[in-house]
Amino acid sequence: MIRAVPPDSLWQATAQPEPDAPALAAEERADVVVIGGGFCGLSCALHLAEGGCDTMLLESHGFGWGASGRNGGQLIPCFKDNPEDLIARHGPDLGGAMADLGAGGGDLVADLIARHEIDCAFHRDGWIHAVHSQSALPAIEGRARQWQARGRDVRMLGRDEVAALTGCNDYVAGYLDPSGGGLNPMSLARGMARAAQRAGARLHAASPARRIARQGDGWRVTTPLGAVRCNQIVLATGAYSDDLVPALRRSILPMQSLQIATEPLPADLRATILPKDHVVSDTRRLLLYFRLNEEGRLVFGGRGSTGGEAMKPAHLARLEATMRQYFPQIGDIPLRYRWAGQVDLTPERALRVHHPEPGFWAVIGFSGRGVAIAPAVGKALAGAVMRDSTDGLPLPVTPMRPLPFHALRRPAMAGAIGWAWLRDRLERAGRRR
Numbered sequence: 329m330i331r332a333v334p335p336d337s338l339w340q341a342t343a344q345p346e347p348d349a350p351a352l353a354a355e356e357r358a359d360v361v362v363i364g365g366g367f368c369g370l371s372c373a374l375h376l377a378e379g380g381c382d383t384m385l386l387e388s389h390g391f392g393w394g395a396s397g398r399n400g401g402q403l404i405p406c407f408k409d410n411p412e413d414l415i416a417r418h419g420p421d422l423g424g425a426m427a428d429l430g431a432g433g434g435d436l437v438a439d440l441i442a443r444h445e446i447d448c449a450f451h452r453d454g455w456i457h458a459v460h461s462q463s464a465l466p467a468i469e470g471r472a473r474q475w476q477a478r479g480r481d482v483r484m485l486g487r488d489e490v491a492a493l494t495g496c497n498d499y500v501a502g503y504l505d506p507s508g509g510g511l512n513p514m515s516l517a518r519g520m521a522r523a524a525q526r527a528g529a530r531l532h533a534a535s536p537a538r539r540i541a542r543q544g545d546g547w548r549v550t551t552p553l554g555a556v557r558c559n560q561i562v563l564a565t566g567a568y569s570d571d572l573v574p575a576l577r578r579s580i581l582p583m584q585s586l587q588i589a590t591e592p593l594p595a596d597l598r599a600t601i602l603p604k605d606h607v608v609s610d611t612r613r614l615l616l617y618f619r620l621n622e623e624g625r626l627v628f629g630g631r632g633s634t635g636g637e638a639m640k641p642a643h644l645a646r647l648e649a650t651m652r653q654y655f656p657q658i659g660d661i662p663l664r665y666r667w668a669g670q671v672d673l674t675p676e677r678a679l680r681v682h683h684p685e686p687g688f689w690a691v692i693g694f695s696g697r698g699v700a701i702a703p704a705v706g707k708a709l710a711g712a713v714m715r716d717s718t719d720g721l722p723l724p725v726t727p728m729r730p731l732p733f734h735a736l737r738r739p740a741m742a743g744a745i746g747w748a749w750l751r752d753r754l755e756r757a758g759r760r761r
């Protein structure tokens with residue numbers, strides 16, 4: 329089987345080597361089979377194995393091949409929803425536990441990196457959520473108050489402070505969470521895979537799960553060259569979900585996010601752009617995000633197409649123009665890398681966890697916030713699987729809800745994106761009046 333190589337990404341070019349994990353090529357048995365080798369599946373497999381569970385992980389391509397190895401590498405330790413929103417939606421116990429799970433994601437990843445000695449250029453200098461307009465400000469101020477009330481060391485930044493910390497004059501304010509940070513996500517995924525192997529999990533790359541069938545009280549999962557019987561299955565296939573479970577694939581709106589990275593910036597520019605190594609994403613509906621890597625390359629991301637994996641030259645050109653507009657001081661410094669990944673958006677932009685039958689678990693819909701959150705969710709799922717119960721799982725469990733008319737999603741998404749773009753533009757223009 330030919331394994332698809334991820335695009336020409338900065339992370340792929342600078343990552344630690346892939347772990348050795350041959351394709352599944354026999355009929356085997358395991359307690360639990362995890363399907364999907366991104367942060368969520370890898371964390372689940374690692375924590376299952378550490379809990380003494382006989383675990384196998386199947387990945388179609390290589391570990392981190394999906395969103396986990398292609399993202400912005402920004403460690404953002406909170407769900408997109410504020411604690412009070414989670415509490416309003418799920419009640420004080422579950423909503424509060426979910427907020428804490430998200431907030432704990434940063435420490436969990438830091439602990440995994442330290443405990444398993446994962447070399448992934450990790451630094452924890454803080455995440456700035458940059459506010460693009462006055463109308464976006466109250467929600468972010470509310471978030472700061474809510475997290476401060478829960479004892480987190482977060483604070484608001486004024487316009488000048490954001491400009492000084494980012495090197496970009498385009499923002500009206502910012503929110504600083506010092507527990508955020510940056511890393512090479514492909515190296516983290518590969519390091520987590522190695523850690524799971526050392527803990528005793530059997531990992532198989534180039535092993536797409538093609539079919540899941542009930543067999544007695546358990547399951548049989550078939551791959552092109554082998555099969556495995558197991559008691560429980562965890563599906564963590566994200567935006568790259570295929571027709572293994574069609575209802576899961578049809579419950580998300582896959583959306584491309586593009587990134588570009590420059591040649592390393594000279595020292596004088598380095599001193600003006602992100603001088604304290606913060607990672608940044610902004611509050612626009614079609615968000616922009618940026619950071620430096622350890623070589624001093626400016627890495628800049630934004631939305632791509634709704635139409636599959638291929639990068640469109642017009643989208644890349646627009647992203648590059650935006651980067652140069654936001655950071656005019658970089659002049660014509662050349663780009664070196666361009667790549668894309670798919671985000672698993674749900675219509676409500678919230679994670680979905682499913683447990684439709686005994687022994688079957690699925691998670692999807694990180695909606696673009698997964699470097700800290702997906703490992704935390706994977707760990708929480710491992711606990712639920714080992715208890716064989718949703719009791720104590722700090723996440724809401726819901727029935728699968730495939731979207732009606734999923735096949736027609738592209739024109740609908742294009743319309744929604746156009747509307748979001750217009751509102752972002754109007755807010756940005758209004759801010760200047």
Ligand SMILES: Cc1cc2nc3c(=O)[nH]c(=O)nc-3n(C[C@H](O)[C@H](O)[C@H](O)COP(=O)(O)OP(=O)(O)OC[C@H]3O[C@@H](n4cnc5c(N)ncnc54)[C@H](O)[C@@H]3O)c2cc1C
Pocket residue numbers: 363364365366367368369386387388389390391392393394395396397398399400401402403404535536537538564565566567568569570572585586587617629668669670671694695696697698699700701702
């Ligand atoms: C471009 C981009 C930038 C982002 N930036 C950030 C960021 O800076 N910070 C942040 O917090 N979040 C970010 N995100 C979101 C974050 O990357 C994701 O939420 C997270 O990686 C999701 O992890 P996952 O394990 O659910 O899915 P993935 O990492 O997508 O893993 C799913 C895996 O399942 C495999 N698979 C699918 N079907 C099968 C099958 N049938 N059999 C076996 N394997 C299968 C796929 O090959 C894939 O490797 C970004 C996402 C993108 C795309």
